[in-house]
Amino acid sequence: MNRATSVSTTFAIGGDLLVNRMGYGAMRLTGQPGNFGPYADWEAGQNLLRRAVELGVNFIDTAQAYGPGFNEELIASALYPYPSNLAIATKGGIDKPTPDNIRTNGSPENLRRGCEASLQRLKVDRIDLYQLHRPDLNVPFAESVEALAELQREGKIRHIGLSNVTLTQLEEAQKIVAFASVQNRFSIRDRTHADILNYCTQHNIAFIPYGPLDAHPLKHGTPLANAGGSLQEIGVRHGVKPNQIALAWLLHYAPNIILIPGTTTISHLEENIAAASIKLTNDEMQAASEFL
Ligand SMILES: NC(=O)c1ccc[n+]([C@@H]2O[C@H](COP(=O)([O-])OP(=O)(O)OC[C@H]3O[C@@H](n4cnc5c(N)ncnc54)[C@H](OP(=O)(O)O)[C@@H]3O)[C@@H](O)[C@H]2O)c1
Structure with missing residues (x-):
């Protein structure tokens, strides 16, 4: 039947952290190029974050590596004290001493150091x-995952997430700890990680596509801003832009x-x-899926 698919507006991360499924990724509120340094217009960044919350966003994604540190500081400076329903997701395990020097460091010591610094910058316990x-x-x-499990046992982390992982790594992690989310690249144009998304759907793990x-x-x-084909056609029918259809497609997808x-x-x-x-109707989902 061709009718609009019913889509929930919320998801409970880890079963108990209820968020609106339309969140905000803050990475670009940093110095450019290279997402390095403080965002040039700090006040505009604060205003944008406040507007997001005002419009119902209660899930914001950041990382130690964005800035590094400045992105978390901007979020705290804009939104602290936080609304009680606001969830902030951050990440650790990447050091960035210069804009083009990105060093992965998932040692337990570095993850602990990073987590403690993020706690301070975000002003949370x-x-x-x-x-x-x-x-x-x-x-x-396993050592990196175990380090996160230890931080969780200590009460410094509510839920654990993984990013840029393979299916094999997910299966390995599941034997160590109940992680709540996966963040891999995924969009209507890049479905390389569809198998990982499916795995998460089957296990009720949140999937947070980056680069949506x-x-x-x-x-x-x-x-996708000026994408043609079916994205444009469906957009015209709904009076919206192709990139909005691309986001709606993701919300309907899983x-x-x-x-x-x-x-x-x-x-x-x-x-x-x-x-x-x-x-989106089932037919529109189908047509959008084939826009490439
Ligand atoms: N885990 C990881 O390794 C990883 C990697 C990359 C990103 N991330 C996370 O994922 C989030 C999203 O990724 P992303 O920012 O790289 O990609 P994205 O959300 O796919 O796209 C952002 C880009 O699209 C433009 N844009 C956004 N909305 C638009 C609209 N309505 N119309 C026209 N252009 C629009 C933005 O420019 P304007 O500023 O002009 O709107 C920006 O350049 C990041 O903020 C970060 O939190 C994670």
Whole structure:
């Protein structure tokens, strides 16, 4: 039957951290190029974060590596004291001494150091969702995961997340600890990690696709803003832009997807958040899936 698929607006991360599925990814509120240094217009960044919360966003994604540190500081400076329902997800395990020197370090000592620094910058006693930014090929994966489990036992982390992982790593991690989320790249244009998303859906683990508008992490703009084909056609029918259909498609694709589109402009923020209200029919989902 061709009717709008019913889509939940919320997801409970780890079974108990209830968030709106349209969140916000803060990475781009940093110095450019290289997401390095403080965001040039600190006050505009604060205003954007406050507007996101005002519009119902209660899940914000950041990382120690963004800035590094400055992105978490900006969030705290804009939103602390935090609304009681706001969940902040950060990540550790990547050090960034210069804009183009990105060093993965998933040693237990470095993860602990990173987590403690994030706790301070975010001004919280416990991080809602702490994600391993990327497995470190020089550290046994199990050791990094075990380090996060230890921080969780100590009460410094509420839920554990993983990012940039393979299916094999997910299966290994599941034997060590109950992790609550996976953050891998995924969008209507890049479905390379569909198997990982499916695994998460089956296990009721949140899947947080990064680059939901298929943007390059270090370049500005999204190739989906002016996408043609079925995305454009469906957009015209709904009176919205192709990139909004691309976000709505993700929300319809699986119930455990939480979106964190990144933007530096309030008009784009409003557009992205409005995409959460778009109802796609099964036929539209099918047509959008084939837009490439
Ligand atoms: N785990 C990881 O390794 C990893 C890697 C990369 C990113 N992330 C996370 O994922 C989040 C999202 O990723 P992302 O920012 O790279 O990619 P994205 O959300 O796919 O796209 C962001 C880009 O698209 C533009 N854009 C956003 N909304 C738009 C709109 N409505 N119309 C036109 N252009 C629009 C933005 O420019 P404007 O500023 O002009 O709007 C920005 O350049 C990040 O903030 C970060 O939290 C994680």
